[in-house]
Amino acid sequence: MLPDIREYLDEVRSHLYLDSAAERQIIQELETYFEQKTADLRDFGLSADEAARVAIRCCGRPRIIAQRMQEAYGTRGWGAALLACLPHLLVAGLFASHQWRHPLITTLIFTCVGGVAFYAWLHGRSRWVYPWLGYMLLLLIVGLYASYPVLETAALSLFYDGVSGPSVWLVLGVASACALSIWFITHVTLSVVTRDWSLASLMFLPLPFVASWLYSVEQAGGLASGGASLYLWDTRMCIVLVIFGLTSAVFVHFRERALKIGALIAVGVVAGTMACRNVWDGLGLVGVAVTSLLLLFFMLSPAVLESRIDHSRQRRGIATR
Amino acid sequence: MKSVNMRKNLARYVPDLVRGNIECLLLFLIKENHETYGYDLMREIEKRSEGYFQLKEGTIYPALHRLENDGLVSGEWRELPGGQLRRYYTITQQGEQALREKMAAWEGFTAAVGLVFRPRPLESDVA
Numbered sequence: 001m002l003p004d005i006r007e008y009l010d011e012v013r014s015h016l017y018l019d020s021a022a023e024r025q026i027i028q029e030l031e032t033y034f035e036q037k038t039a040d041l042r043d044f045g046l047s048a049d050e051a052a053r054v055a056i057r058c059c060g061r062p063r064i065i066a067q068r069m070q071e072a073y074g075t076r077g078w079g080a081a082l083l084a085c086l087p088h089l090l091v092a093g094l095f096a097s098h099q100w101r102h103p104l105i106t107t108l109i110f111t112c113v114g115g116v117a118f119y120a121w122l123h124g125r126s127r128w129v130y131p132w133l134g135y136m137l138l139l140l141i142v143g144l145y146a147s148y149p150v151l152e153t154a155a156l157s158l159f160y161d162g163v164s165g166p167s168v169w170l171v172l173g174v175a176s177a178c179a180l181s182i183w184f185i186t187h188v189t190l191s192v193v194t195r196d197w198s199l200a201s202l203m204f205l206p207l208p209f210v211a212s213w214l215y216s217v218e219q220a221g222g223l224a225s226g227g228a229s230l231y232l233w234d235t236r237m238c239i240v241l242v243i244f245g246l247t248s249a250v251f252v253h254f255r256e257r258a259l260k261i262g263a264l265i266a267v268g269v270v271a272g273t274m275a276c277r278n279v280w281d282g283l284g285l286v287g288v289a290v291t292s293l294l295l296l297f298f299m300l301s302p303a304v305l306e307s308r309i310d311h312s313r314q315r316r317g318i319a320t321r
Numbered sequence: 322m323k324s325v326n327m328r329k330n331l332a333r334y335v336p337d338l339v340r341g342n343i344e345c346l347l348l349f350l351i352k353e354n355h356e357t358y359g360y361d362l363m364r365e366i367e368k369r370s371e372g373y374f375q376l377k378e379g380t381i382y383p384a385l386h387r388l389e390n391d392g393l394v395s396g397e398w399r400e401l402p403g404g405q406l407r408r409y410y411t412i413t414q415q416g417e418q419a420l421r422e423k424m425a426a427w428e429g430f431t432a433a434v435g436l437v438f439r440p441r442p443l444e445s446d447v448a
Contacts, residue, residue, distance in 0.1 A: 026386070028398075029359065029408050033378055036360045060379035068383035073390060 002052045005034050008062055015066035017196035017257075018073050026069050033059070071255040081253035083128035085245030087113050087135050088206070092241035095234045110139055121188070127199070130192065131248045134203040137188060138210060140181040145214075147174045193302045194309055198261050200302035202251055205268050206244055208295055212275035213237055236278070240271050268299045339374065343384045344393075345423040346374075351394055352412045352420060359385055359408070385410060393419050 009027050016023045034055050041051035059065060090109050094100040117132035150166055151174060157165025165171070192200045213233055220232075247267045251260045272295040273288055350362055357365075363381050366374050388394045393416035396408050412420070 025408075026382075028406060029382060030378075032358075032405065032407050033360055033382070035405055037378075058378060060377050065379040065383070068379060069386060072383040072387040 001031065001034075002038075002048060004049070004052045004056060005031075005038075008056050008059070009034075011062040012066045012069075015063050016070060017198070018070065022073055030059070030065075067257065070257060073255075078249075078253060080126060080128045081249035083126075084131050084248040084252040087116075087132045088241045088245035088248060091135065091206075092238045092245065095237040095241065098231055098234055100234075110135070114139060127252045128248075130199045130203045131205070131244075133188060133192070134206060137185050137203070138207060140185055141207075142214070144178055144181055147178050150174045151178070189302075190305075190309070193306045197302035197306040198251075198257070198264065200305075201261070201264055201268070201299050202248060204298075204302075205247070205264065206241065208268070208272035208298060209237075209240055209244075209275045212272070212278070216278070233278075236275075240275070243267060243271065265296065265299045269295045272298075339376070339380075342423075342427070343376070343380060344388060345420065345427065347381070347384055347388060348393060348412060348416055348420040348423070351410050352417065356409045356411045358410065362410075388416070392416075 009030055012030065013023060013027055016026065018026075034052070037055040037058065038048070038051040041054055042048065046054065090113065094106060094109060099105045113132055114136045117129060117136040120126065120129035121133060150170065153163075154165045154171040157163045189200060189203075192203055216233055244267065247263055250263050254260055269292050273292045276291045277288060346366055347362060350365055351357055354361075354365075359378075359382055362385075363376055363378065366376055385394070385396075389396050389410070392413060394410045394412055396410050398406050398408055400406055
């Protein structure tokens with residue numbers, strides 16, 4: 001195959017965000033087209049290079065053809081969209097019913113979410129699984145945060161006399177769990193980013209908002225305090241999580257990439273900014289603007305990470321995508 | 322100025338018409354040929370329309386993939402004697418049903434447009 005055609009096909013592939021089987025099929029079909037088209041053009045008397053150039057021109061811009069192929073593979077039906085919004089609705093239900101402090105119900109819901117996420121991650125990774133994965137990773141991040149006091153006490157007991165630390169087995173267990181969690185979070189994030197950075201943004205959509213909520217809970221005395229002020233945020237959490245659910249459904253259902261990413265980023269930035277404004281009461285216009293910019297960067301950071309991974313692979317001569 | 326605007330409007334109008342009917346054209350030709358492939362479909366559409374439709378590859382192949390994902394056609398890779406692979410498409414039962422519906426819709430549409438384009442009868446003719 002001529003270098004120009006190979007370069008064209010590589011560029012088409014770089015703009016595709018489908019599973020590898022679908023991408024292979026598309027590229028193979030385009031290869032077949034180029035073989036036939038260049039053969040026909042050579043029959044007309046064109047040289048191999050000229051025929052390749054004409055065939056490429058006839059095919060159109062690689063980004064456009066990839067975009068149209070992407071749209072052709074958009075998910076059909078509302079089933080996948082419903083599955084995508086379900087984890088948000090389940091968690092919203094916890095806040096609507098004020099049961100998020102109930103250990104049995106919360107454990108049941110998050111075990112269900114984690115189980116579905118893990119199973120779907122191992123079997124196929126359809127687009128609807130990423131919001132579920134987001135909550136699973138969120139649990140791990142909360143677990144890491146909750147482990148901090150144990151590890152802090154253990155470290156202090158090592159460096160200072162007179163400070164009694166937790167048992168060695170507890171520390172080892174917590175440290176191992178933390179290491180495993182960090183590895184899993186990193187592995188999943190990198191896998192998702194290399195597949196499609198917008199899926200990583202979808203996955204992390206609730207993160208800033210839930211983080212703000214956790215901060216306000218800490219300010220109100222912590223999860224264990226049990227005061228009425230802990231429930232002040234419940235209605236807002238429920239509404240925003242339902243909006244996240246609708247956004248996830250839009251992302252999974254519609255084909256147009258610009259619409260999906262625009263909706264995701266807009267909702268993520270607005271919800272996060274509202275949350276921060278509620279947490280920090282005195283936040284003025286400049287504060288809101290800075291918060292919005294930081295959140296925009298957070299939502300777009302998977303795109304930055306993906307381009308860095310691609311650069312690094314190109315430098316090492318590894319085929320990207 | 323007026324003729325330049327009309328040409329510009331026509332250039333926008335025709336692609337919209339094509340976009341709305343490309344799947345119908347493809348389904349019809351796939352059914353008629355029993356099985357065919359993308360490049361051949363492109364050439365046949367141009368030939369049958371006497372050059373009116375000069376569809377780009379960026380239109381045909383995504384449309385074929387869309388039809389396949391919707392279950393209206395099914396595709397199969399075949400190895401040619403020279404060792405190249407080619408994807409052949411055949412119409413499914415669902416595709417035949419969809420084709421019938423689209424053709425009926427098109428016939429209804431063109432009949433209605435024809436009625437609108439018919440000159441209004443003179444009042445003396447009516448009397």
